[in-house]
Amino acid sequence: MKRARLAVPALLVALALALSSCAGVLSVIEDRLPPPHEVEGGFSFDYYAPSARQITLAGNFNNWGGTEGGGRYDPVIDPMSDPDGDGIWSIVVPLPPGRYQYKFVIDGGLRWERDPNNPDVAYEGGFENSVVLVPPSISYDPERVTGTVISGEDTAVESSVQAVEVSFALDMPDAGEVSVAGAFNDWDANTDPMVLGDDGLWRATLDIRPGTYEYKFVVDGTWIEDPLNPEFVEDPYGGKNSILTVE
Secondary structure, three states: OHHHHHHHHHHHHHHHHHHHHHHHHHHHHHHHOOOOEEEOOEEEEEEEOOOOOOEEEEEOOOHHHHOHHHOOOOOOOOEOEOOOOOOEEEEEEOOOOEEEEEEEEEOOOOEEEOOOOOOOEEEEOOEEEEEEEEOOOOOOOOOOOOOOOEOOHHHOOOOOOOOEEEEEEEEOOOOOOEEEEEHHHOOOOOOOEOEEOOOOEEEEEEEEOOEEEEEEEEEOOEEEOOOOOOOEEEOOOOOEEEEEEEO
16 A cells, blocks of 8 residues: 555656656757758748747838738738648748847737847837847848838848938937937947037937837936927836837
8 A cells, every 4th residue: 555655656756757858858949949040042030839820920021010000910921830840930031131120929919929049139119029130241132121120330221212311309408418329220329429509409310211210318328218209118127218200
């Protein structure tokens, strides 16, 4: 009888070890996947989700799967596939050079997940997203994207859409240094310094392509929202990002 009573705990221990081993294998599979990288024909995105029925890739290169600007999620935009049923979903996208934010959309929008194999993140709309940088040295022929492309001097993206001249102003005459930073300049506080006028207003005029952007003013190292702009979203740090729409 004592042996019978000991058999149940032993069985539970064996089962727990088996489950732990299985979870460890799954973790290894997920962890071994590479971040987005160039392959023949474009950049490859991979995501491990063995129980998923459908996964798509959404980012600022495809209007976030159709949701940008209040649209509805479209599951036919950039669908990923798992042809061999090993739980690894993949897609190759011929992105042009630029810096992009993205997420994986699971089962029709039930979950939007960051890339667990990519440590690079950025924020848009108050959400933390994964980031991929496509360099100018790509060997494939890129296709034009339908969303907002964030690019720098070394990753300039050709586009038929003309930039629009946008003026910023901030009334802080006692400040020593002011700049404007947002999604249109990769949130770089040093890229677009503002100039103090005789009227006490700090001003900057930038050429920005059509789209919707979040931004802030950087005043003597402190990030603040635009006090004259009523449009904003919550940022991840308990503050606010002002919203700019360029048409």
